Amino acid sequence: MFSKAKKDSEINLEQHELLEHAQVRIKQKKRLYAHFIIFLVGSVFLVLINKILKYGDTYNWFIWAITFWAFLFIMHLINVFVTQKFMGVDWERSQREKLVKKQKLRISELQKEIETDFPISQINKKKED
Incomplete structure (x- = not known):
């Protein structure tokens, strides 16, 4: 539905x-x-x-x-x-999709970088201490 x-x-x-x-x-x-x-x-x-x-x-x-x-x-x-x-409209749409794809790729790269620099297991251990 x-x-x-x-x-x-x-x-x-x-x-x-x-x-x-x-x-x-x-x-x-x-x-x-x-x-x-x-x-x-x-x-x-x-x-x-x-x-x-x-x-x-x-x-x-x-x-x-x-x-x-x-x-x-x-x-x-x-x-x-x-x-x-x-x-025209199709060109604008394809350009918008390319930019969104680049932004998503950059965000995922930043997330991977943060996860490698600051693993969640280390953060959890510090909280427990």
Whole structure:
């Protein structure tokens, strides 16, 4: 009976984690799409400032500004669609499991070291004396 309840709680926890991950991904994609729209509107605005308002008319500075902004947008795109695939929920889970395993190994090594340095039989003999 307890094992069924435990399994149900694990399933609910996993579903909750999946839902949270989906919500995070939706926010990331929404921000990326908003960035793209702002990039398009901003690029047109920069061209208009340079060409129509004649601000810095002797030099086409808007090309450098748009190129730099495009680079930032591409970095954002890579972060959302490439990096998150490789370093997503499964990667986080495996990293967490590795760290827990290392900690457990270190704890067991420390326990062995303590047991060899301070055997329980010596402690019990000192208590009896």
